[in-house]
Amino acid sequence: MQNVLVLEDHPETREWLTSIIKQAFVEVKIFEASSLAQARKIVDENQLDLALIDLNLPDGNGVEIISEITKKSPNTYCVVATIFDDDNYLFPALEAGAQGYLLKEQTTDEFIQNLQGIIKGEPPISPAIARKMINHFHNDIQPSDKPDLSSREKEILSAIAKGLSRNEAAEILGITSNTVASHLKSIYGKLNVSNRAQATLEALRLGLVKA
Numbered sequence: 001m002q003n004v005l006v007l008e009d010h011p012e013t014r015e016w017l018t019s020i021i022k023q024a025f026v027e028v029k030i031f032e033a034s035s036l037a038q039a040r041k042i043v044d045e046n047q048l049d050l051a052l053i054d055l056n057l058p059d060g061n062g063v064e065i066i067s068e069i070t071k072k073s074p075n076t077y078c079v080v081a082t083i084f085d086d087d088n089y090l091f092p093a094l095e096a097g098a099q100g101y102l103l104k105e106q107t108t109d110e111f112i113q114n115l116q117g118i119i120k121g122e123p124p125i126s127p128a129i130a131r132k133m134i135n136h137f138h139n140d141i142q143p144s145d146k147p148d149l150s151s152r153e154k155e156i157l158s159a160i161a162k163g164l165s166r167n168e169a170a171e172i173l174g175i176t177s178n179t180v181a182s183h184l185k186s187i188y189g190k191l192n193v194s195n196r197a198q199a200t201l202e203a204l205r206l207g208l209v210k211a
Contacts, residue, residue: 001025001119005042005051007065008081009034009058013104017052017081020108024115036060043069048076050118053098055082055089063096070097074194079115079124090129099197100124121165123197133201146206147190154208156183161200161209 004021008014011034018030031046033039036059042048043065051069055062066078079100080093090101102114103126114124125133149157152173159169166184170177188194191202203209 001028001049003029003031003046003048003050005031005033005039005046005048005053007033007036007039007051007057007062008054009056013054016108017111020111020115021050021052023108024112034058036062036065039065040068043072048073050077050079050115052079052081055080055084055093063092066093066098067096070194077118079118085126085128085132087132090132094197094201097194099195101129102126103128117163121160121168121196122163123200125197133204146208149187149190149208153183153187153190156180157187157199157203158209160184160196161203 004025006014006017006021008017014032014034018032021028021030031042031048033042036057039053043051048069051065053062053066062080062082066080069076069078077100078098079102080098081102081104082089083104084090085103093101100114100118100123102111102124106114106126114126117124155173156169159172160166164172166180167177170180173180184199188199191199193199193202200209
């Protein structure tokens with residue numbers, strides 16, 4: 001991680017999140033914003049690796065900037081940092097392109113560990129949010145609704161749903177990392193998603209992987 005955006009309107013909380021970023025990553029440049037307007041200017045002028053985004057902002061909802069970043073800079077990793085754990089905030093953020101969702105009730109050490117997991121391909125998701133996601137998608141799905149995945153694609157989908165990185169999945173399955181990447185591209189297309197977090201959500205919803 002080199003360039004990181006911290007979008008948070010409360011000064012004390014923004015300072016806390018900034019200190020977490022500094023502890024989680026070495027030699028990182030941090031851009032601070034307290035509003036969507038400030039964040040948009042930073043996004044337009046810089047290539048970001050990570051964006052840590054609050055949802056309830058003075059000039060709008062953080063979901064807006066997540067959607068904009070995802071379209072303009074798909075390689076930027078968007079993570080929500082919020083106090084809100086209800087469905088009305090969680091699922092719109094994930095649908096907009098967020099690849100992680102962390103609750104501010106977590107400790108500093110937990111936040112750091114979750115963010116460092118990004119490097120290993122592990123989506124940063126608070127345990128309470130992970131449980132909510134699983135419970136939300138425990139619905140009956142008709143067989144016809146399920147995409148036609150190959151056995152290998154199901155194995156890879158199961159691996160990434162468990163939080164394994166591409167390299168770890170490749171090692172366990174005895175294939176190359178590039179082969180895993182090719183299968184992931186196919187999986188994303190069949191599930192109509194664009195990242196690991198969305199793929200995990202859809203896999204849980206369709207019952208393709210076990211919770």
